[in-house]
Amino acid sequence: MNATGRHQVPVPPGGMIGILGGGQLGRMLALAAARLGLKTHIYSPEKDAPAFQVCDAHTVGRFDDADALARFAAGCDVVTFEFENVPADAVANMVPNAGTLRITQDRFEEKSFVTSLGLGTAPFRKVDAPVEGSGILKTRRMGYDGKGQARVSGRREIAEALERFRNAPSILEGYIDFAFEASVIAVRGGDGSFAVYDPPENAHENHILRRSTVPSRLTPAQCDEAKAIAKKIADALDYVGVLAVELFVLKDGALLVNEIAPRVHNSGHWTIDACLVSQFENHIRAVAGWKLGDPSRHSDAVMENIIGEEARDWQRLAARGGALHLYGKSEIRPGRKMGHVTFLSRKKS
Amino acid sequence: MNATGRHQVPVPPGGMIGILGGGQLGRMLALAAARLGLKTHIYSPEKDAPAFQVCDAHTVGRFDDADALARFAAGCDVVTFEFENVPADAVANMVPNAGTLRITQDRFEEKSFVTSLGLGTAPFRKVDAPVEGSGILKTRRMGYDGKGQARVSGRREIAEALERFRNAPSILEGYIDFAFEASVIAVRGGDGSFAVYDPPENAHENHILRRSTVPSRLTPAQCDEAKAIAKKIADALDYVGVLAVELFVLKDGALLVNEIAPRVHNSGHWTIDACLVSQFENHIRAVAGWKLGDPSRHSDAVMENIIGEEARDWQRLAARGGALHLYGKSEIRPGRKMGHVTFLSRKKS
Numbered sequence: 001m002n003a004t005g006r007h008q009v010p011v012p013p014g015g016m017i018g019i020l021g022g023g024q025l026g027r028m029l030a031l032a033a034a035r036l037g038l039k040t041h042i043y044s045p046e047k048d049a050p051a052f053q054v055c056d057a058h059t060v061g062r063f064d065d066a067d068a069l070a071r072f073a074a075g076c077d078v079v080t081f082e083f084e085n086v087p088a089d090a091v092a093n094m095v096p097n098a099g100t101l102r103i104t105q106d107r108f109e110e111k112s113f114v115t116s117l118g119l120g121t122a123p124f125r126k127v128d129a130p131v132e133g134s135g136i137l138k139t140r141r142m143g144y145d146g147k148g149q150a151r152v153s154g155r156r157e158i159a160e161a162l163e164r165f166r167n168a169p170s171i172l173e174g175y176i177d178f179a180f181e182a183s184v185i186a187v188r189g190g191d192g193s194f195a196v197y198d199p200p201e202n203a204h205e206n207h208i209l210r211r212s213t214v215p216s217r218l219t220p221a222q223c224d225e226a227k228a229i230a231k232k233i234a235d236a237l238d239y240v241g242v243l244a245v246e247l248f249v250l251k252d253g254a255l256l257v258n259e260i261a262p263r264v265h266n267s268g269h270w271t272i273d274a275c276l277v278s279q280f281e282n283h284i285r286a287v288a289g290w291k292l293g294d295p296s297r298h299s300d301a302v303m304e305n306i307i308g309e310e311a312r313d314w315q316r317l318a319a320r321g322g323a324l325h326l327y328g329k330s331e332i333r334p335g336r337k338m339g340h341v342t343f344l345s346r347k348k349s
Numbered sequence: 350m351n352a353t354g355r356h357q358v359p360v361p362p363g364g365m366i367g368i369l370g371g372g373q374l375g376r377m378l379a380l381a382a383a384r385l386g387l388k389t390h391i392y393s394p395e396k397d398a399p400a401f402q403v404c405d406a407h408t409v410g411r412f413d414d415a416d417a418l419a420r421f422a423a424g425c426d427v428v429t430f431e432f433e434n435v436p437a438d439a440v441a442n443m444v445p446n447a448g449t450l451r452i453t454q455d456r457f458e459e460k461s462f463v464t465s466l467g468l469g470t471a472p473f474r475k476v477d478a479p480v481e482g483s484g485i486l487k488t489r490r491m492g493y494d495g496k497g498q499a500r501v502s503g504r505r506e507i508a509e510a511l512e513r514f515r516n517a518p519s520i521l522e523g524y525i526d527f528a529f530e531a532s533v534i535a536v537r538g539g540d541g542s543f544a545v546y547d548p549p550e551n552a553h554e555n556h557i558l559r560r561s562t563v564p565s566r567l568t569p570a571q572c573d574e575a576k577a578i579a580k581k582i583a584d585a586l587d588y589v590g591v592l593a594v595e596l597f598v599l600k601d602g603a604l605l606v607n608e609i610a611p612r613v614h615n616s617g618h619w620t621i622d623a624c625l626v627s628q629f630e631n632h633i634r635a636v637a638g639w640k641l642g643d644p645s646r647h648s649d650a651v652m653e654n655i656i657g658e659e660a661r662d663w664q665r666l667a668a669r670g671g672a673l674h675l676y677g678k679s680e681i682r683p684g685r686k687m688g689h690v691t692f693l694s695r696k697k698s
Contacts, residue, residue, distance in 0.1 A: 013663055013675045031380055034403045036667070037675025037688065053405040054383045273625060276672045276693055291668040298648050298693055314362055318385070319640040323625045326362045326386025339386065344625055344647055347695075 010289035011077040013037035017284060018076030020090060022049025022058070024327035024337060025082035025264050028272070030055045032280035038288060043072045050328040051082075063087055080241060080287045084262050085142055095190075095287040096241045096262050103237070104262045107140045108171050111257075117232055120256040122248070123174035128167075130159035135175050137161045139168040149207070176256060178248040182216050185268035186230035187242045187282040187292055194234065195282065195295045197275065199226045199247075200303075202267050208335060212267045212303045214274070215348070218249065225255055233260060242283035244268060266305070266337070273323045273342040274301035299344040311338035359638035360426040362386035366633060367425030369439060371398025371407070373676035373686060374431035374613050377621070379404045381629035387637060392421045399677040400431075412436055429590060429636045433611050434491055444539075444636040445590045445611050452586070453611045456489045457520050460606075466581055469605040471597070472523035477516075479508035484524055486510045488517040498556065525605060527597040531565050534617035535579035536591045536631040536641055543583065544631065544644045546624065548575045548596070549652075551616050557684060561616045561652045563623070564697070567598065574604055582609060591632035593617060615654070615686070622672045622691040623650035648693040660687035 011017065017033050019026045022044030030040040030051050039056035042049060045063065052058040057075075061068035063086050073079050073091035080095050088101040103109045111121050127137060132155050139148035148168070150161035162170065181204065186196040201216030202209055218226060230245045237243075244265030246258040268279035277285075277293025285292055306317060311332055317339075318324050326339035360366065366382050368375045371393030379389040379400050388405035391398060394412065401407040406424075410417035412435050422428050422440035429444050437450040452458045460473050476486060481504050488497035497517070499510035511519065530553065535545040550565030551558055567575060579594045586592075593614030595607040617628035626634075626642025634641055655666065660681055666688075667673050675688035 010664065013660075014677065014679060027383070031383055031403075034376070034380055034677070035674055037663075037677045039402050039677070053388050054380075054403050056402040276622060276691075285667070291664070293667075293672075294670050298695070311362075314386075315359065315640070318634070318642075321643050323642075325384055328363065328383070328386045328388070330363060342625075346647075 011038065014039065015077040015288065016041055016056070016075060017288060018043065018072060018079035018091070019051065019055075019082060020044075020063070020079065020086045020094075021082035022046060022051035023082060024050055024329075026051035027054055027327060028269075028278075028280045028325075029080070029082060029264065029284060032278060033284045035281060036284060036288075036290075038284065041072065041076055043069070048330055053328050063090060078287050078289075080283070082263060096239055096243075097237075100237045100239055100262045104260050105141055107138055108169075109140075110260055111171070113236075114233070114257045114260070117236055119229055119232065120254060122176045122256060122258070124171050127158065127162070127170045127172045130155050130162060131172070133158065133172050136173045137165075137170050138173060139165050139170050141168065176248045177251065178256075179251045180217060180249050181258070182218055182226065182247045182249055182255075183212075183265065183267040184226045184230040184245045184247065185242060185265055185271065185279050186227070186234055186245070187279070187286050187295070188234040188239045189286050189292050190240045190289050192235075193292050194231055195292045196227045196230055197268060197271055197279065197295045198297050199223055200267050200270065202246075206335065208307060208337070209266045209305055210307075211305070212270055212301075214270060214297065214301050219253075222249070222253065222255065229255065229257065233257075237262075241286045242268070242279050266340075267303075269325070269340050270301040270303040270342050271295070271297075272325070274299045274344055298347065300347050301345075302343045304341050304343075305337055306339040306341065308332060308334045308336055308338065314339075317341060360387065363388065364426040364637065365390055365405070365424060366637060367392065367421060367428035367440070368400065368404075368431060369393075369412070369428065369435045369443075370431035371395060371400035372431060373399055373678075373688075375400035376403055376676060377618075377627075377629045377674075378429070378431060378613065378633060381627060382633045382637075384630060385633060385637075385639075387633065390421065390425055392418070397679055402677050412439060427636050427638075429632070431612060445588055445592075446586075449586045449588055449611045453609050454490055456487055457518075458489075459609055460520070462585075463582070463606045463609070466585055468578055468581065469603060471525045471605060471607070473520050476507065476511070476519045476521045479504050479511060480521070482507065482521050485522045486514075486519050487522060488514050488519050490517065525597045526600065527605075528600045529566060529598050530607070531567055531575065531596045531598055531604075532561075532614065532616040533575045533579040533594045533596065534591060534614055534620065534628050535576070535583055535594070536628070536635050536644070537583040537588045538635050538641050539589045539638050541584075542641050543580055544641045545576045545579055546617060546620055546628065546644045547646050548572055549616050549619065551595075555684065557656060557686070558615045558654055559656075560654070561619055561650075563619060563646065563650050568602075571598070571602065571604065578604065578606065582606075586611075590635045591617070591628050615689075616652075618674070618689050619650040619652040619691050620644070620646075621674070623648045623693055647696065649696050650694075651692045653690050653692075654686055655688040655690065657681060657683045657685055657687065663688075666690060
């Protein structure tokens, strides 16, 4: 075991990968680990976590239960996570590292880090109390899928939003008039090796990813720039594992960093079907200390999320001719990601 | 539940698929079911069956323990199997059907069935006692990977082989001077729908599959004939699920049926990486009463088995640039299938 994942002895086939979080990302990580002959132990506070259905061992426990976490970690060769809001110091043998979590769990820290690397972001400032200004007010911590966000204009709306956020420390981001959104899914090994997938173009609806398309409208030069951004961030964090960087593509062609996700990412799900080695397998390879796999794409791909009630239509979805992925969630809820479908077509370039 | 799988109500996401057998085929079936949001319950006599690592529930039990089998089956929406030597009447709600097992569990019955359809096989005859003749003596039941087989010439060698087989009822097959071996992996749905993968060419070493390559050397007309053979067999058996037909390709171009495997097959493992919907997923779709998935191939593929001690070389295998699949087997044994690697290349035609 190794706290940082650097120069570690590879976890051999039959070894145990611990995963904090048992949702669809944990589930797809477990399925990828299984393909490599690795076992998984899933830790989740949910009693019927989807990933429990596909793992060798599972623990139902809270993320603030230090004893349960310690027992869990002691039985794993390495521990990773499916979402970035686990406590940064949850366990010792965690990959990616706790330092990354401390930065990416706080929007202000994250954006400050990104700008310190000379990379562009939307204009932003800390907001702890009502101020003048307009843009999108976001809580610094724990936001996802549009939760903890409000469009605001003027001191009164900012005051109201802060009240809804229970005065959680926040940031105010300026509006960006982007042409479209894209992301980069990259993976860095413990030996500093780096691999990156072709950047998809992403369409959101109600703050939730609807569709990822690859190839995107990015030019070859923009693709290279996007990949270089991901590498700069991963290197600076001494990162090990898969990391996603969400980007705004401006009308003048500039790329701004919107968000860093220190984990496998919804906009990379197409890699399961369009690449020989998916983002999930490459994350497992990286955290287990294996050589990274080939991220090249054999097909063009469109990935569409199946959200909430859409999952009731599974028979039609199964007959549509794409690759259907359902996440084993027992309950449909509005806005809940229930699955996705990937459509492939012959690679044009 | 439905004993034959015909016109059944589809098993919905969250439903339970029972699988008899917990080896690599059961494991890959379980992984495919998980992708569709289906749960699996694995039944195996082995305490550390590889498939136990990736399923929702497992039972350690013998295949002749009727009570344990009945309890297992009662908790499953449908039951299927990973290998054809389970008792034909093991459980009621089994797909493919028991009639198929009764035929394919006995080489004499199987070959008689194949010839009754007007399809070619090697010359064969029943052997219950020493006779004159030469060829390959095979026990009628329970043979696989070359077990229960002997090359024989003359009454004395046949007598010796029968003694080694403990006088098990056998057949004597004439030698076939084939150009190469191929197989067809097909799937038939409960509604009679049919889908078939491109037939791979197969190379064996020591009676164990070494390599499958697709496209094969079969001409387009031979591919069509191979697919028609699989359809004829599947229809005649009123088959539901994936079925593999091993073929001898003669120097004059004729195709002879070597063996029927009423299950997913080693020569179809490349479908995981080279097709949008693999043989494993299509088997699960068929037995669960879902629409079949697209069997078309997006890439050319070569699949190589990892056998016995070769698995010790996993670090090099993981770095070779293919898709590595390891089966989670705790013990390496000579001739044991430990995993496989699939290499893809751009589809030529």
